[in-house]
Ligand SMILES: [Zn+2]
C-alpha cells in the first residue's frame with residue numbers, strides 16, 4: 001500500500017466527517033449513542049448521515065477505477081497525463097476501519113479504569129465521543145459498552161454545558177493529526193469572514209500527487225453538496241508557477257482569485273501609475289471573468305503564494321530541496337508524514 005494513498009484516504013475521510021462533527025449537538029450525540037445500542041439505528045442520527053456521505057464517496061471511488069477489460073485503455077490515458085485516477089476504495093475502507101479500531105481501543109482503555117481511582121471522567125468522555133464518531137459495526141464490544149452504559153448512565157451522559165462539550169470535541173480532534181489539519185483548513189459554513197490557513201502536504205511523485213489531488217477534490221465535492229466553497233486544493237509539482245497557472249485558467253485557482261478579490265480596486269495604470277482606488281466590485285451574473293464590470297479592472301492581482309493570505313488551501317507539493325516561495329502568514333502547517341515516516345500512523 002502506498003503511503004501517499006493512505007494519507008489521501010485519511011484526508012478524504014476527515015474532510016467527509018468534519019462538518020458533521022462540528023454540527024453534532026450534545027442532544028444529538030446522546031440520541032446517536034442510544035441509537036447505536038438499538039438493533040435498527042434511527043434514520044436521522046449522525047451515524048446514518050455520515051454513512052450516507054461515506055457510501056457516496058466510496059461508490060464514486062469505485063466508478064473511477066477501471067474494470068479489468070478497460071484497464072489497458074485507461075493506463076494509456078494515464079500515461080498521456082491527461083487523466084488520472086483516484087485512490088483505490090479498498091485503501092479508503094482500510095483507513096476507515098483503522099480509525100474505528102483506534103477509537104475502540106481508546107474507549108476500551110478508559111472502560112478498564114471505570115470504578116478505579118484512576119478513572120477520569122473527562123478522558124472517558126473524549127474516548128466515548130471518538131468511539132461514536134468512528135463507530136462502524138455492532139459487535140461484542142458494542143454489547144459490553146451497552147451493559148456498562150445501562151449501569152453507569154451518569155458517566156455516559158456527555159457534559160452538555162457549553163464549554164465542557166466544546167472541550168471534549170476539541171480534545172477529540174486534537175488526537176488525530178489529519179483531523180486537526182482539516183479542522184484548521186476548512187472554513188466552517190457559518191463563518192462570515194475569510195480567515196483560512198494554508199496547509200501543505202508533500203507527496204513523493206507527480207503521479208501520486210495527482211491521485212492525491214483527485215481524491216481529495218472528490219471528498220470535498222461529496223462533503224460540500226452543492227459545491228459550496230470550503231477550501232482550495234492546489235498542486236505544485238516543481239515547474240509550477242502561480243502566474244502561468246492563472247493564465248491557463250486552472251479551475252481551482254480561478255475560484256481562489258474570485259474569493260480574494262477586494263472591494264477596493266488596487267489597479268494601477270501601467271503608464272501613469274495612477275491608482276484606480278474605486279470601491280466598485282461588480283461582476284456580470286454568470287460571467288466567469290475576474291474583470292470588474294464597473295471599472296474594467298481586475299481589483300487584485302494574485303501572483304504569489306503570499307497574495308493568498310487567509311485563503312483556506314491545501315497545497316500538494318512535490319519538489320526537491322528548499323522552498324523558493326514565500327508563503328503567507330496564514331501558512332502554518334506542513335504535513336511531512338509521507339517523506340519522513342516509514343509507516344504512517346494516522
Ligand atoms: Zn471595479
Ligand SMILES: [Zn+2]
Pocket residue numbers: 265266267276277278292295296297299
Ligand atoms: Zn478599478
